Amino acid sequence: MDDILFERRGAAGLVTLNRPKALNAVSHTMVLALRQQLDGWADDPAITRVVITAAGERAFSAGGDIRHLYDLGKAGRHAEALQFWRDEYPLNAVIKTYRKPYIALIDGIAMGGGIGVSVHGSHRVALDRFSFAMPEVGIGFFPDVGATWFLPRMPGELGTYCALTGERFGAADGVAAGIATHRVPTARLPDLLDGLSGTVSVDAVLAAFSEPAGEGPIMARKAAINRLFAGSMVEGILDALDREAASSSIEAEWAGKTAAIMRTKSPLSLKLALAQVRRGAEWDFATCMRAEMRIVSRIVHGHDFYEGVRAVIVDKDNKPNWQPPTLAGVDDAEIERHFAPLGDDELVLP
Numbered sequence: 001m002d003d004i005l006f007e008r009r010g011a012a013g014l015v016t017l018n019r020p021k022a023l024n025a026v027s028h029t030m031v032l033a034l035r036q037q038l039d040g041w042a043d044d045p046a047i048t049r050v051v052i053t054a055a056g057e058r059a060f061s062a063g064g065d066i067r068h069l070y071d072l073g074k075a076g077r078h079a080e081a082l083q084f085w086r087d088e089y090p091l092n093a094v095i096k097t098y099r100k101p102y103i104a105l106i107d108g109i110a111m112g113g114g115i116g117v118s119v120h121g122s123h124r125v126a127l128d129r130f131s132f133a134m135p136e137v138g139i140g141f142f143p144d145v146g147a148t149w150f151l152p153r154m155p156g157e158l159g160t161y162c163a164l165t166g167e168r169f170g171a172a173d174g175v176a177a178g179i180a181t182h183r184v185p186t187a188r189l190p191d192l193l194d195g196l197s198g199t200v201s202v203d204a205v206l207a208a209f210s211e212p213a214g215e216g217p218i219m220a221r222k223a224a225i226n227r228l229f230a231g232s233m234v235e236g237i238l239d240a241l242d243r244e245a246a247s248s249s250i251e252a253e254w255a256g257k258t259a260a261i262m263r264t265k266s267p268l269s270l271k272l273a274l275a276q277v278r279r280g281a282e283w284d285f286a287t288c289m290r291a292e293m294r295i296v297s298r299i300v301h302g303h304d305f306y307e308g309v310r311a312v313i314v315d316k317d318n319k320p321n322w323q324p325p326t327l328a329g330v331d332d333a334e335i336e337r338h339f340a341p342l343g344d345d346e347l348v349l350p
Helices: 028-042 066-074 078-096 158-165 171-176 186-196 202-209 219-228 234-245 252-262 267-280 285-299 304-314 332-339
Strands: 004-009 012-017 049-054 059-061 102-106 109-111 123-126 131-133
Touching: 004 028, 012 028, 028 078, 049 059, 049 186, 066 078, 066 304, 078 285, 102 186, 123 171, 123 202, 158 219, 158 234, 158 252, 158 267, 171 219, 186 202, 219 234, 219 252, 234 252, 234 267, 267 285, 267 304, 267 332, 285 332
Parallel strands: 012 049, 049 102, 059 109, 102 123, 109 131
Antiparallel strands: 004 012
């Protein structure tokens, strides 16, 4: 298939996401193909490392193929839609536990499913156009592909901030947050690929090419984020932001804008996302992935995901009608229902 390309380049297995016109959105077919290729390379002694990159200049991968999943759900083909995540989440686990170096070269937008095929790798390189975000609460979904694991493990409350606002992290902030492990200029990408294709250790090659990441705008605000996003309830976090906005502090304007952004998101998704971050901090990776399968199995039968995709991607009116429309309408029982076990349908991980 042309949507994802595989080649051997020296000692490296090279993966290229190749849907630039679709911002390299990860389709079900691509998930299955990548899983099969990684399983094969794992046992191939000629391949000592895997490198994943993407075609085009705009996006590494802007996420999963959300429009297709929306269409399946609207047509009542929920089991078919869920099979995508049943295959995607184990792929995330394969990447996380891969026994060879797995290097993601991220240039452009990386969101959702694109994070799932990169952030779990042993090495993540932020190039010049690196732009990481988990904006799922804005389409009535939730941060998945292992976000329940990696968001709570970002420094301080950065993961909470990321989950509840969908804010984009550039290269400097991505490295500081641990999403990326190295910062390399895009101009050096061809030489970096050549170096990674040889037999010199991956760590040595990346050390030779890496540059200081500097400080980004999010990390410059880290103290305020840690203070204002530490709550156990979304309502409490919004109250803290509102108080800050009404103060004379240097963060007042930012706090007001941040609260306004959060109030445009799905109330259900906001509460699910905060619950994920708080619970995931205590869970191992497998438990996090099983929880995500539980949540998505309820989301596909709900309202907000379809309404969010309609408003943002289909009709593009950016006027979603969330149900329930307020945080007060989302009770604890509804959150617990999304985390409840699936019985025989629990996610099976490799």
